[in-house]
Amino acid sequence: MDSHEVAIELQNVTKVFGDVIAVKDFSVKIRKGEFFSLLGPSGCGKTTTLRMIAGLENPTEGRILLEGKDVTGVPAYRRNVNTVFQDYALFPHMNVKKNIYFPLKMKKISMAEAEPKIKSVLSLVNMGGFEYRLPQQLSGGQRQRIALARSLVNEPAALLLDEPLGALDFKLRVAMQKVLKDIQRNVGITFVYVTHDQTEAMTMSDRIAVMNNGVVHQIGSPEEIYNYPSSPFVASFIGDMNFLRGVLISREKRMGVVDLSGEKVFSEKCAEELRPGDEVLFCVRAEKVLLNRKRSGSKNVLKARVQRVVFRGNDYEITCLLKGQEIRAIVAAANWNSSLKEGADIVVEFKPEDIILYPISGEKEVIKYSVEAV
């Protein structure tokens, strides 16, 4: 990556609050115009990272560079980045127009000069005509868009968004995701987006950094993170993953053969540190578990019995018992047939490229599905 293409660079950034390490040794280069997300459960250090880029916190160690210039220790008001806060932080005593004028006023731009800018940024967020409303007269989604307009009017080097859609209801959130993505494409500004919602990160981002307990587990495109999760934490945090236990029989490079309750299963994604004889964490995505009525002959086919069938609208979640271990499969409603009923004997099939093997010690990193749902 050429240095002039980099909007934001973090170099070994660490932040310590008292005896808590909020962010640990974070290094990344964020490209100009990139939609970069910081994803993780609450308390993982993603907001702290964002606040350090904004200048609202200073890193304990490491450096932060904006467009190639070291800004570590530079106060927020001298940094060319703007933040959209979780609670929008609109000035309650100023109407929409004055709120958006504020950053321009701080740059000593006259109202007459600012007027066309305010107008164009309001039409960008589709809020023309709301100039003289007060923040408390706006709905959550409208406030959100005004906060966005206020942050964009100065044409910052990067826009930092701290869970901006967290307070909105589901339908509005989905609509606002599109709005945000469109705006980001249109203005071409770098977005750094903090969220705990994996779907939001997946659908909007060019790249995602997945964090937990202050540690960055993986940085990559949504596809990379989904298909090649670097740790059991990433595997469990994103998507719907099954975690089973097995024993590694043999391996050659990334190919591994696992004994899964007495049956041989082949995997193409075997973690490097695993040795034959090791107990392994066997991971497969629920939608990659294929269910058939009878053996079709290829490898990785195991007998199982259907335990539960849950209809979820778009699809069915089918829980099967596979030699003493539970495994969930997602079957699209269109592919479902009535033979997949409770108590039915079926066969389960995996493709070797869909199976990831981790050391069993990674099991404690796994975020339990039920815990994540609440």
Add this chain to the structure above:
Amino acid sequence: MNNRYSLRKEPLFDKPREFIKGIPIIVWLLFLVIIPFAFTIAMSFYSSKGLVIEKSFTLANYIKFFTEPIYPRILLKSLRLALSVAVIALGAAYPVAYMVSFKLKRGKNLLFMMCIIPLWVSYLVRIIAWRSILGNRGVLNTILMWIGIIKEPLTIFLYNRFAIAITLTYITIPFVFIPVYTSLEKIPKSILNAASDLGANEMRTFLNVVLPLSMPGLITGFIFAFVIALGDYIIPLQLGGTQGIMFGNLIWSQFGFSFNWPFGAALGLILLVISVTILGLTAKYGSTEGGFLSE
């Protein structure tokens, strides 16, 4: 059946109970506010002959107030004093409240308590304390002589308007501090972050965001100080000397040695009208936190 039964039952039992809850406040208002107030109004239209109060309607008291220049002049003097006390108290309390609210990371509650602790000490004790600070052999003179700035103790500190003003300011500072501090605490920190993020340094954040948002507390505190200073008569009496006749003393003396209750009542009502007018004019902008200006 069931429904009708419960419908009939409700007004019989619930409403009187609600009424009972209201009795203490009604009694309190009636005996401590409404009745004395009615007496005062009535009294202000009576006249006094020697030691007898003549209970016939007359406007003489009000005419006396407006025709004899001494009374409006003392009122004006009191208003000026109250205004300067309120301004100084605000100037002293606001920066402290700002520091405690925004700059302190720890010990906020402790400092808050220290700022309002003077309220726990008897009013008279605090006045006498100021007398011993400002007096001839007081703390102030002793220090000045010890430093060598003066040779003889100065008498300019006590028994004048300066002494009244400084003591009243001291008395009113906690009353300004509390509403100002409350209104500063109510400003979400994210708004300050946003101002900084959008290019405002601390000074501009203060002028553009903090000051306007703390205006309700500022106004409430100002009114508290103003009204307290306007009506006080003990401090002028104790520390004011010959310059110490304030409007409050005027009223007080009508009920004391002048024994002209009707005229005192009229003066009291005039002061009340002024205070209520100021409250009414500013209530719209003041905060409701003090409990004093609630809608």
